Amino acid sequence: MTVPPLIVAPSILAADFSRLAEEVRAVEDAADWLHVDVMDNHFVPNLTIGLPVVQSLRAATTLPFDVHLMITDPHRWAPGYADAGAYNVTFHAEACDDPGALARDLRAAGAKAGLAIDRDTPIEPYLDLLPNFDTLLVMTIKAGFGGQRFLPQLLDKVRAARRHVDAGHLELRIEVDGGIAADTIEQAAAAGADAFVAGTAVYGADDPAEAVRRLRELAGGAAAGA
Numbered sequence: 542m543t544v545p546p547l548i549v550a551p552s553i554l555a556a557d558f559s560r561l562a563e564e565v566r567a568v569e570d571a572a573d574w575l576h577v578d579v580m581d582n583h584f585v586p587n588l589t590i591g592l593p594v595v596q597s598l599r600a601a602t603t604l605p606f607d608v609h610l611m612i613t614d615p616h617r618w619a620p621g622y623a624d625a626g627a628y629n630v631t632f633h634a635e636a637c638d639d640p641g642a643l644a645r646d647l648r649a650a651g652a653k654a655g656l657a658i659d660r661d662t663p664i665e666p667y668l669d670l671l672p673n674f675d676t677l678l679v680m681t682i683k684a685g686f687g688g689q690r691f692l693p694q695l696l697d698k699v700r701a702a703r704r705h706v707d708a709g710h711l712e713l714r715i716e717v718d719g720g721i722a723a724d725t726i727e728q729a730a731a732a733g734a735d736a737f738v739a740g741t742a743v744y745g746a747d748d749p750a751e752a753v754r755r756l757r758e759l760a761g762g763a764a765a766g767a
């Protein structure tokens with residue numbers, strides 16, 4: 542299997558949940574991963590979906606699931622998403638006492654392991670943990686809601702992570718999430734991100750698949766010029 546240079550992951554948070562399977566199929570040929578935001582009304586104020594919905598959805602598409610857990614006590618819940626067939630399971634650094642241990646458990650359960658860093662969390666304390674992970678998700682908003690405005694100052698964390706990953710020759714995706722759209726994705730790519738979550742920019746478009754392709758094209762151009 543060839544490794545795509547850049548990943549675009551539509552977030553179903555911005556989809557019409559009454560037609561979720563169709564919304565997912567609409568991006569199936571264009572997207573690399575499907576980003577699934579799990580929120581528990583504790584770690585973040587919002588509440589979305591949980592394991593039963595992810596299990597049902599797993600049967601509806603061939604897209605790899607990029608599950609983003611915005612929940613407390615991820616050690617209790619995260620491995621269930623790996624068992625449900627998620628490709629990548631990302632949990633928040635702020636919610637976990639021992640991120641390295643949970644990453645090992647996720648990998649043992651057959652998933653990639655992802656570490657998410659919220660808006661107000663510095664990246665430096667986590668850099669040495671990155672060899673345990675397959676993805677690093679740098680929030681470019683405060684986690685909790687779709688449709689927020691992109692915060693460009695958070696790309697400093699992407700730059701720091703990119704330097705660290707390249708210097709250590711780590712095999713790790715650097716993913717950005719929040720406010721990624723045609724007018725922001727190039728800066729994120731130039732900062733060193735190579736995976737891009739987009740909710741509103743994809744499902745708010747007339748043609749979601751075309752929006753995904755356009756985002757990948759813009760990111761690719763910016764990455765090549767960086």
Ligand code: DX5
Nearest residue numbers: 552554685687688720740741
């Ligand atoms: C918010 C979620 C995001 C959200 C992004 O906390 O993690 O994945 O869906 O939505 P947009 O692209 O609309 O900012």
Ligand code: ZN
Nearest residue numbers: 578609718738
């Ligand atoms: Zn997300």
